[in-house]
Each structure stands twice: as structure tokens, then as C-alpha cells.
Amino acid sequence: MIYYDRVGKVYADNSIALEDVSFSVEPGEFISIVGHSGAGKTTLVKMLLAEEKPTSGSVFFESINVHEVPMNRINHLRRKIGTVFQDFRLLPQKTAYENIAFAMEAAGRAEEEIHSDVPHVLDLVDLTDKANNFPDELSGGEQQRIAIARAIVNQPDVIIADEPTGNLDPVNTFEIVQILKKINDLGTTIILTTHNKGVIDALKKRVITMDRGKIIRDDREGKYIL
Amino acid sequence: MPDSVTIKRILRAGFLDFWRNGFVSLASILVMTVTLFVVGTTLFAGVMLQSTLATLRDKADVTVYFTTSAPEEKVLQLQKTLQALPQVQEVTYTSAEDALTAFRSRHQNDQLTLQALQELGDNPLGAELDIKAKDISQYDAIAQFLQQQQQNGGGGASIIDKINYFDQQHRQALDRLQEITDSAGRIGLIVILILVGVTIAISFNTLRLAIYTSREEIQVMRLVGAGQFYIRAPFMVEGVLYGLISGVITLLLLYPVTYWMGTATQSFFGGINVFSYYLSHFFFFFAIIIGTGVLLGAVASYLAVRRYLKI
Numbered sequence: 001m002i003y004y005d006r007v008g009k010v011y012a013d014n015s016i017a018l019e020d021v022s023f024s025v026e027p028g029e030f031i032s033i034v035g036h037s038g039a040g041k042t043t044l045v046k047m048l049l050a051e052e053k054p055t056s057g058s059v060f061f062e063s064i065n066v067h068e069v070p071m072n073r074i075n076h077l078r079r080k081i082g083t084v085f086q087d088f089r090l091l092p093q094k095t096a097y098e099n100i101a102f103a104m105e106a107a108g109r110a111e112e113e114i115h116s117d118v119p120h121v122l123d124l125v126d127l128t129d130k131a132n133n134f135p136d137e138l139s140g141g142e143q144q145r146i147a148i149a150r151a152i153v154n155q156p157d158v159i160i161a162d163e164p165t166g167n168l169d170p171v172n173t174f175e176i177v178q179i180l181k182k183i184n185d186l187g188t189t190i191i192l193t194t195h196n197k198g199v200i201d202a203l204k205k206r207v208i209t210m211d212r213g214k215i216i217r218d219d220r221e222g223k224y225i226l
Numbered sequence: 227m228p229d230s231v232t233i234k235r236i237l238r239a240g241f242l243d244f245w246r247n248g249f250v251s252l253a254s255i256l257v258m259t260v261t262l263f264v265v266g267t268t269l270f271a272g273v274m275l276q277s278t279l280a281t282l283r284d285k286a287d288v289t290v291y292f293t294t295s296a297p298e299e300k301v302l303q304l305q306k307t308l309q310a311l312p313q314v315q316e317v318t319y320t321s322a323e324d325a326l327t328a329f330r331s332r333h334q335n336d337q338l339t340l341q342a343l344q345e346l347g348d349n350p351l352g353a354e355l356d357i358k359a360k361d362i363s364q365y366d367a368i369a370q371f372l373q374q375q376q377q378n379g380g381g382g383a384s385i386i387d388k389i390n391y392f393d394q395q396h397r398q399a400l401d402r403l404q405e406i407t408d409s410a411g412r413i414g415l416i417v418i419l420i421l422v423g424v425t426i427a428i429s430f431n432t433l434r435l436a437i438y439t440s441r442e443e444i445q446v447m448r449l450v451g452a453g454q455f456y457i458r459a460p461f462m463v464e465g466v467l468y469g470l471i472s473g474v475i476t477l478l479l480l481y482p483v484t485y486w487m488g489t490a491t492q493s494f495f496g497g498i499n500v501f502s503y504y505l506s507h508f509f510f511f512f513a514i515i516i517g518t519g520v521l522l523g524a525v526a527s528y529l530a531v532r533r534y535l536k537i
Contacts, residue, residue: 049449051537071536072454079451089446093246105235106452150450 001027001189007057009043017043019213030184032200033193034224035210041193045160049081050074079107082151086163088143090135097131100150107154121149125179141172148179158189165196173199200224240463250436257432258472261425262515266480268418269514270500275414277498279407283362286400288391290372292352296385301353308357313364318356325351352387362404365391426522433526437461444534458531465527469519476515480504
């Protein structure tokens with residue numbers, strides 16, 4: 001479903017972010033990418049969103065070469081991929097409800113769908129009572145749960161969670177991981193990047209370990225080894 | 227082509243952003259109002275300048291003095307011929323008697339001159355034709371034509387005594403007037419263009435800054451899967467709103483400003499009252515100012531968002 005084919009990325013100042021990275025992800029998998037800061041985890045997932053272009057190699061999503069999709073069509077691809085970021089990236093001028101609804105509106109969904117689906121995902125992340133709050137009125141954990149709700153509301157095939165727990169305390173971290181696990185159980189592929197040992201060890205799922213732009217381990221049921 | 231649901235969402239998003247970004251909206255509207263006010267006042271300045279220059283140019287004329295023996299019908303015939311010339315705007319006939327009356331009243335405090343006139347007994351003044359051209363540059367052609375008439379003389383002695391265009395002084399004055407009005411018009415136009423250009427640039431920048439504050443949001447929208455048009459359109463709605471509101475404020479502001487300026491500057495601007503001009507040309511001002519505002523808002527927003535869509 002997702003296939004990285006010998007992907008390399010060299011930034012303008014000749015610093016190497018990725019070097020000859022190849023791996024594939026099957027539908028329904030829960031895959032964690034671990035590594036120190038600067039190991040290339042974020043660059044790797046940004047490639048899938050076409051937020052970054054590789055200097056060599058290619059990235060395929062459902063047999064489409066992501067970087068051959070023209071700029072004005074890329075949003076159709078992104079609707080199939082939900083994204084959750086370390087810094088939440090909610091729209092500050094919109095309420096929790098509107099943030100989630102925006103992703104549906106942007107995808108051109110009908111009003112009735114929005115009215116039925118948004119409360120549903122709000123319920124899934126247990127934030128029904130905060131629907132009309134603006135992001136700055138929510139805690140970090142709550143913001144991240146809204147971001148997850150936004151990511152899943154269009155029923156994407158994949159969710160990319162780039163260090164979603166990086167800014168959260170252990171309790172919130174645990175909650176977020178539980179929600180991601182639940183989403184995965186419902187059939188959505190999840191790509192999680194993290195450097196939180198506890199999260200990885202609790203998951204007992206596939207782990208790709210990166211170091212200085214290279215994959216150094218790929219374990220079926222991995223632990224955090226670095 | 228976006229469907230009605232999309233259009234509704236875009237409009238709602240534009241209005242909501244406008245309202246929730248209250249301070250940014252206020253600042254943008256203020257700057258844009260200044261821009262439109264400058265556009266409006268330069269429009270006035272342009273009109274005033276034109277009318278002032280027109281009154282100045284209107285002071286130019288050429289006078290033909292006829293001999294005392296010139297028969298009236300011949301003078302009137304020449305008046306008709308002149309009137310038929312394409313360059314000529316107006317020809318005024320002053321009979322010998324009228325010329326004398328005018329001369330008397332002009333010198334009514336000058337006993338010596340009046341006495342001398344009395345001594346003469348006969349009217350020493352001839353009839354006159356006052357010629358106004360449509361344009362100040364056309365006096366030369368008219369004078370040439372008159373000179374030909376003078377030389378041909380219709381067989382006998384010419385009825386034309388003197389054409390003041392061929393006076394050195396009169397001619398210099400005419401040339402100078404033409405130079406001054408021409409360059410004043412040119413300089414006025416340049417100043418207006420610079421002023422309008424600068425203020426439009428300031429407005430543009432303000433909108434760019436307003437959208438700069440939303441750059442991260444635009445990125446998030448892109449990553450959530452929103453299309454370029456769907457992201458851009460609400461910003462353009464906001465820009466158009468800024469333009470509309472600033473336009474209305476400007477039109478309202480111009481009302482007291484022109485009222486106050488109207489009476490104070492009427493005589494200075496060659497008889498045009500800016501207030502009544504504003505009222506009588508209100509739809510012209512409405513179209514220009516609202517149109518400029520809306521166009522400026524939409525185009526500036528369109529361009530400002532573009533740079534953040536490259537992701």
C-alpha cells in the first residue's frame with residue numbers, strides 16, 4: 001500500500017537527512033518509526049504527504065508516485081491520509097467542532113454528513129462537551145485528541161502521527177496511544193513516529209529504527225532499542 | 227466550477243474570519259480607507275486642476291481691430307467666416323460704439339484722456355472681433371488665416387487694422403500660458419500617479435501582513451486536504467469585505483470634507499464647487515472608490531495567499 005523505494009534526501013547545505021531508505025507498509029498495519037532527534041523520522045513521513053520532495057528514489061501510495069502528483073491535485077491524495085502533529089496544528093480561529101468540520105468541508109462532503117460525523121468522532125475522542133471551545137481553551141491532550149478526530153473524520157486509509165505525544169504528559173500520552181490503537185483496530189493503517197520508549201514497548205507492533213538517515217532495524221514485534 | 231454548498235461555505239468562512247480576526251480586519255480597513263481617500267481626493271484634485279487650467283486657458287484670446295472705415299456688414303461677414311472655422315470656439319463682435327463706451331468707462335477717472343476724446347469729436351475706435359479658439363495651440367492657425375484675409379483685403383484697402391496676435395508681448399503671454407498649463411497638467415498627473423501608486427502599495431502590504439499571520443493555518447489547510455481555491459477564496463472574500471467597508475467609509479468621509487472645502491475654495495478652483503461636484507458626480511465616485519477597494523482587496527489577497535500555497 002505504501003512503498004518507499006530507495007529514498008534519499010540531501011538538504012541544500014549538503015546535510016543528509018535520508019539515505020537509501022526502502023520499506024513497505026501493508027494495509028491495516030501499525031508501524032512505529034523510532035530514532036533520535038534528527039534521525040530522519042519526520043522527513044520520512046513528510047515525503048508521503050508530498051510536503052518534502054526526495055532528492056533520489058520515489059514514494060508510492062496505492063501505486064501512485066506521490067511526487068508526480070501535480071500541486072493542484074495533491075489535496076485529493078492528502079484526503080486519504082490523516083495527519084497528527086506534535087504541535088497539534090489546529091486552526092486557532094475555529095472551534096473544536098469547526099476544526100473537524102473543516103477537513104470534511106474541504107473534502108467537499110455534504111452538510112448532513114458533517115452534522116452526523118463530527119459529533120461521532122468527537123464522541124470517539126471523548127470531547128463532546130468541548131465542541132464549541134477554541135483551541136487555546138483546551139489542554140494539550142485535548143487539542144491532540146481534536147487533531148486526531150480531525151485526522152480520522154474523512155475515514156482515511158492511513159494516519160500519520162508525527163510525534164503526537166511529544167508535548168504531552170504520561171497520562172495524556174497513554175490516552176492518545178489508546179485512541180490510535182482503537183483506530184487501528186477499526187482497520188486504518190497507522191504510521192507513528194516517536195522517541196518515547198514506553199509507548200513502543202506497550203504497543204508490541206512493528207518497529208522501524210532509524211539512525212542518521214538510515215534504517216538500522218525493522219522488527220515485526222519490536223522494542224525500543226537504541 | 228464550485229457548487230452552491232462550497233460557495234456558501236467559502237462566504238461563511240470569509241465572514242467568520244473577518245469577524246474573529248477583528249483587530250487585523252480593523253487595521254486593514256483603516257489602511258485601505260486611507261488609500262481610497264487618497265484615490266478620492268486625487269480624483270478631485272484632477273478635476274480641479276483641469277477646471278483651473280481650463281479657466282486659465284480661457285483667458286487667452288486674439289482680438290482683431292478693424293479700421294474706423296470698415297463697413298459693419300463686412301465685419302459681420304468675417305465673423306461668420308471665422309465662426310465656421312473648426313478651430314474656433316467663439317467670436318464676439320464689439321461695434322465701434324460699444325468699444326467707445328467701454329473705453330470711456332475704463333478711463334472715467336482720467337479727465338485728460340476723456341477731454342482728448344471730446345476734442346476729437348469723431349469716434350477714433352474701430353469695431354473689434356474677439357476670437358476664442360477651442361485650444362490654446364490653435365491661435366497660430368487662426369492668426370495665419372486672418373493675416374491672409376488682411377493681405378487679400380477683398381480688392382480694396384483692408385478693413386483689418388491690427389491683429390494683436392502679432393504683437394510681441396501678446397504672443398509671448400500666449401506661449402507662456404500654454405507652457406504653464408501644459409506642464410502643470412503633466413506634473414499634476416505624475417504627482418497623482420505616484421501618490422496613488424504608493425498608497426496602493428501600502429494597502430497591498432497591509433493585506434499581505436494580515437495574511438502572513440494566517441500562513442500556518444494555510445499550511446494546515448493544505449495538509450488536511452483542502453484545495454487551493456477552497457483555501458484562497460475565503461481570504462478573497464475578506465479582502466473584498468475590507469474594500470467594501472473602506473469604500474463606504476471613504477464615501478461618507480468625503481461628504482463633510484467636500485462640504486467644508488467647497489465654499490472655501492470655490493473661487494480658487496475656477497468656479498467649481500467641490501461639494502456640488504461630489505454630489506452631482508456621486509455615482510462616478512461611488513463606482514471608482516468602491517470598485518478600487520473591491521479590486522484591491524481581492525487581488526491583494528489572491529496574490530498574498532499564493533506564496534503560502536506552495537506546499
